Amino acid sequence: MSFISLKFAAFVIILLIVYYLVPKKWQWLLLLLASYYFYLCTGIKNMGYILVTTLTTYGAAVFIENNARVQKEYIKANKESLSREEKKVYKASMKKKEKWMLFLCTVINIGILAYFKYANFSIAYLNLFKLHVMGSTDFIGFFDLILPLGISFYTFQSIGYLVDIYYGKYEAERNIFKYALYVSYFPQIIQGPISRFNELASELYRGASFDIMRIRSGFYRVMWGLFKKLVIADRLSPFVQTSMEMREEYSGFYLILTLFFYSMQIYGDFSGGIDVALGVSEMLGIRVAENFERPFFSKNIAEYWRRWHITLGTWFRDYIFYPLSINKGIINLGKRCKGLNEGFGKRVPIYLPMIIVWITTGMWHGAESKYVVWGLLNCLFIIIGTEIKPGCEKLNEKLGLKEASLLLKLIRVVKTFWLMAFLRVFDIAEDTKAGFETLGLVFKGWKNFDINVIFNELKLPKEEFIVAIIALIVLFSAELLQRKEGLRSRIFKLPIPCRWLILGGLIFIVVVYGSYGMGYDAKQFIYLQF
């Protein structure tokens, strides 16, 4: 069931009616039923995988917590009789059991995810190895695999929960049905955000009273999400696709425009989908973590990644980057490297985990080498940015440019936007080689630009082009307005006729200027494939 369908709209309306009719204490159960129905609509086969993840992480969390409790009680009961050393040995043996459980459960769940995402990727490389090294053409056949919807998101969310229980950050959920809701909550299951249990659980279980203001606010957000998805992303999609297919013929400025429009397309698509998810959640009285914070206003790539797909970034930071960077082995490696060079040694515990995180981030986005290259290039630019920062600050001082100056901020924002736009070429190119070739083509054929080619050859007719530009101006203005205060809180301060005018206008624009047409089928959200 796509977010962009009448079926989904009907599903949400019916759910909202029933949700506010049932007593608060049963609302979470209704949400669980609704979430399972929603997920069932994606195919009955998928249910098995989400059930395995739910049951294994639930069981492992309870085991770990019980084990930790037994350990604490034993230490407390034998406080006087046990020596410090005996306590240490006992704690270590109990922690070992927890570690094993964490490891086993993580292997099972990451194993399922890896099987779906990387089995065919591995086979392709094995076949290449057979051909080039062994000279054999006896290739291994590919699996017929369809990635279960949202598997990356719910797997990460569940493993994050399990790790937090292992660290003793909060108590494990003992009610398996409540836990199942945390894993399967329908607005966020297909493309995030990846929520933390301590933030989402209480929201899901506490129940909510009907509040027309909240419904209205959530509805605004849903419409804004549809605007981004249908008016911007889906309108630009045919142009981006065609332009990439014809890039040899139409390079130079056409490709610059393609990279710009693709940045807008993916932002409209992903953040639009998140707006729909968060808007629906808001109508249900459930606050979910934000996933975007106006990323195109970032002044460097590191900041960009703190503002784009925020919950994935913080997941990688907390569960991969931090554990690796303060890992004894890596710290000792850093110390050894300090012997060679002080500065280099200091950087090892930071840059080495960062490289691993970025390779993982690339792999998360897709089982292709181009995504690994994309990840590593992101990492490289962040490292370069960090290393040249002091030099740049000195240079700016000499040039008389103050850190807080608008000009400097603008230069940095534009630079970050275009760096990210260029890196995104690996998203839309067929493979790594094609990605680099496309970047080369950007610098060719600038003299041949003719705007009519965009209208006639590249599937963005003049009228569509004008609508897209106006929609992007609206988007940019809205984002700019959000700098100091949320857009909706600004709107709600306006007189009633103005509010109705804005809402009516938004609905009108989405209905009339949404990228529909004959036999229209809303494009799948790009992030569904991840």
Place this chain on the structure above:
Amino acid sequence: MDELIKILKSYHPEVDYEKESGLIDKKIFDSFDIVSIVGELMDEFDIEINAEHMVPENFNSAKAIWDLIVRLQDE
């Protein structure tokens, strides 16, 4: 505490560590700062900081960091 303030000052000298209680929440320290500071704390105070200690509450102020150090030294 003085040794701690000295370490923190080497990263962000502009911060008033006596008063500041939002080092993480206000994004004064980024993850690079945190990792580097943690490395120095482990060396300076002979403690073992694990991933489970990497929560904002432990790093939001100099006092919170000091409390963590004392707690880990006692363990």
